[in-house]
Amino acid sequence: MAVKNLTLEEINKLVGGKLEGNPSVVIKGVSGIKEAGEGDITFLANPRYEALIETSKASAIITSKQTKKDVSKPVIRVENPSLAFAKVVSFMFQDERKLPEGIHTTAILGKGIDLGKNVSLGPHVVVEDNAKIGENTIICSGTFIGYKAVIGPDVLIYPNVTIREKTKISNRVIVHSGSVIGSDGFGFEEVAGAHQKIPQVGIVVIEEDVEIGACVTIDRARFGKTVIGRGTKIDNLVQIAHNVVIGENSIVCAHTGISGSAVLGKNVILAGQVGVVGHIELGDNVIVGAQAGVTKSVPKNTFVVGSPAKPHNISKKIFAGWAKLPELIKEFAELKEKVERLTQKGLKSGKSKDNKE
Helix, strand or coil, rough: HHHHCEEEEHHHHHHCCECCCCCCEECCCCCCCCCCCCCCCEECCCCCCHHHHCCCCCEEEECCCCCCCEEEEEEEEECCHHHHHHHHHHEEEEECCCCCCCCCCCECCCCCCCCCCCCCCCCCCCEEECECCCCCECCCCCCCECCCCECCCCCCCCCCCCCCCEEEEECCCCECCCCCEEECCEEEEEEECCCEECCCEEEEECCCCCCEECCCCCEEECCCCCEECCCCCCHHHCCHHHHHHHCCEEECCCCCCECCEEEEECCCCCCCCEECCHHHHEECCCEEECCEEEEEEECCCEEEEECCCHHHHHHHHHHHHHHHHHHHHHHHHHHHHHHHHHHHHHHHHHHHHHHCC
16 A cells, blocks of 8 residues: 655644654654664554653654653554554555446346446346445445445445345445355254255345445344444454354454354453353453353343353452363372371271281
8 A cells, every 4th residue: 555654743643642852853664663674664552552652763652641651752642543654554554455436348137127326236246136235335346236225325335245145234334355244044953854945935124334344244134134334343254153143343353253143242252262142141341261161141231251150250360270170180189198098007907906916
């Protein structure tokens, strides 16, 4: 991407911060605080890492108002350093993505399609009969839009996405490459020793401002709807099963699997490699730590970790006990040996007493 150079004075105006240092310093790039070099601007959000301010080779640092005051290099103090840094990155880097414009000649359009104004369809996009696509939506090459699918305005769908029949996608949704929305739910019934497929006749509903990562699979409901709530963000390589409901503004990190009919509340966070069994509920603001296995419903405002997942304060004690297991096993073996010696000694003493009698 092309980079636009800025002075610290210009950056400070952009983020609405308080500049300490030379306003004429020219910034040519952005980087992490450890990797930054001369000409770069970086940021520090967590005061625990204040020491990196002095060791960083960056020409300037965006930081919070709470970090130390005596700094040997220019800093810009703001309320939210991470958000301010993101604004700088967006402004400095010109987007060089070549997104489709208009309808490509190789796109295949079915009958009865409703296309809004300024819809763009890339090469080899397939749109089946009676689908509806809202204005300003961009669909990149190789994507499939199924029968009677409805896609709202201002949606961006990257290459090679599959959106199956009757799926409903609302405004300003982003779907990254390789994802499949509306695939059949995993439903089978054992009949005479064989697995008989159960029809999956429901749909998927994606609400406004959702972002779906690469290679995500979201299954259609057996009946009714699988729902991804407004503002939710889903990382790459996530599996969401049939009839799952995810509440608004939730975060689902990579390699997570959510089983059928699980219901997640608002603002739920599932860290990487979490597994959630079916037919349970996670309340609002629940946080599930990485690699946790959630086997029971979790009340709202709870932080759980481990497998099976338990409240964090309980799991910490369990983990501490696990760490002591080698020592405890050794002590147990020593105690067992002592008991056996004492038992043998007692038996011998008892026999000697019997002989004397």
